[in-house]
Amino acid sequence: MTGAGKTTFISKVTGRTDLEIGHSLTSCTRDIQVIETKIDGQTVSFVDTPGFSDTHMSDTEVLQLIADYLAAAYKRDMKLSGIIYLHPISDTRVTHHATKNLQMFQKLTGEKNLKNVVLTTSMWDKVTPEEGTAREKELKDKFWRVLLAFEAKAVRYAGTTESAQRLVSQMLADNKPFYLQLQEEMGKDNKALRDTAAGREVMVELERLKKEHRREVKEMEDLLRNSAEENRNVVEALKEHYHGRLVELEKTLRDERTMNEEAVRSLRERIEDLESRGRCAVM
Ligand SMILES: Nc1nc2c(ncn2[C@@H]2O[C@H](COP(=O)(O)OP(=O)(O)OP(=O)(O)O)[C@@H](O)[C@H]2O)c(=O)[nH]1
Ligand SMILES: [Mg+2]
Structure with a gap:
């Protein structure tokens, strides 16, 4: 989730102080950032991503950004060693939002990989131990139950460099x-993003x-038509709201178009790939 403390975690574990950490209500990380450090003598790359339910980007845009990174990594035979999901x-x-986010996360990761996921709770300094423990139990019994059944691990992160490094070392060892x-789905099965499990989730939401x-737009139009004679302030407020709804609708339509265009592009690439392989075979 946006604002869960992802960038702060990476800053602690790598000792980097120049990373952008959000201090307002709006989301902060808008791109994928890779930060390297050495842990137990190994070079470890942390991939910081924006979260779903971001305030600036739609889920489609976030998924596209993550998918682009993952596709590039796949082409370079770069595997992941683990995923840290912060809550x-x-x-x-x-x-x-958080439930939808977890669903997306599960589809993106795949059930068989959930054993490589650490569901990490952050911000323990903001709660009393009793409050925290009760919430942790609820998460484990309810919201994380399926993920835990697939062998994801639930771990507390104390907010310190040592705690972060311990978590990562354990992950690398396991x-x-x-x-x-x-x-x-994209690299091996040549699926377009919208046809992957995570992409389908986004398409259903769109x-x-x-x-x-x-x-909503239709409702606003009816309201505006019927309130033409009313107080000017009301009409102005309605118009502004109507405009906002139109912008939202346009954004959703644009996201849908982008996913469909990506599917056409991916189909074209697959055809070109097949053709070039055909040529090689003839030669
Ligand atoms: N009290 C407390 N605050 C924290 C902790 N971790 C992060 N924060 C604060 O939470 C806010 C959000 O942290 P970020 O690291 O920017 O969160 P993010 O998940 O990277 O957010 P996005 O990039 O917007 O998705 C910042 O104000 C941090 O200082 C923690 O363990 N305790
Ligand atoms: Mg961030």
């Missing part, structure tokens, strides 16, 4: 390098959003 224990509720499901925005 602030100070969050009083697991929102609809895990065998692997490809994410999204990488296999369809839902499109319907919702269209309904």
Whole structure:
């Protein structure tokens, strides 16, 4: 989730003080950043990503950014050693966003890789031990239950460099390098992003959003038509709201178009790839 403390964790574990950490309510990391450090004599690369439910980027844009990075890594035979999923224990509720986020995460990773995931709770300094322990139990019993059943691990992160390094060392010792499901779907099975499990999740959400925005726009149009004679302030406020809804609808349509264009591009690449292989065979 956005603001969970991903960049702060990487800053602690690598000792880097120049990373962009968000201190406002809006999301901070807008691109993929790779930060290297040495742990137990090994070079470790941390890949910092924006979170889903970001305030600046739609889930489609976030997924595309992550997919581009993962596809490039796949082409260079670069595997992952593990995934750290951060959850602030100070969050009083697991929102609809957080649940959706976990679903996306599961589809992107693939069930068979969940054993390489560490569900990490951060921000323990913001809660009393009792509060934290009760929330942790709820997470494990309810929201993380499926992930834990697939052997994901749940770990507390104390907010210190030592705690972060211990977590990473354990991960390096336990895990065998692997490809994410999204990488296999795109790299091995040649699927377009919208046809992968994570992509399908985004497409379903786009369809839902499109319907919702269209309904809202229609409602606003009806309201505006009927309130033409009303107070000017009301009409102005309605118009502004109407405009906002239109912008949202346009954004959703644009996301849908981008996913479809990527699918066409990926199909074209597959055809070119087949043709070039054909030529090689003839030669
Ligand atoms: N109290 C407390 N604050 C923390 C902790 N970890 C992170 N923060 C604060 O939480 C805010 C968000 O941290 P970031 O590291 O930017 O979070 P992020 O997950 O990278 O956020 P995005 O890049 O926006 O997705 C910052 O103000 C941090 O200083 C922690 O363990 N305890
Ligand atoms: Mg960040």
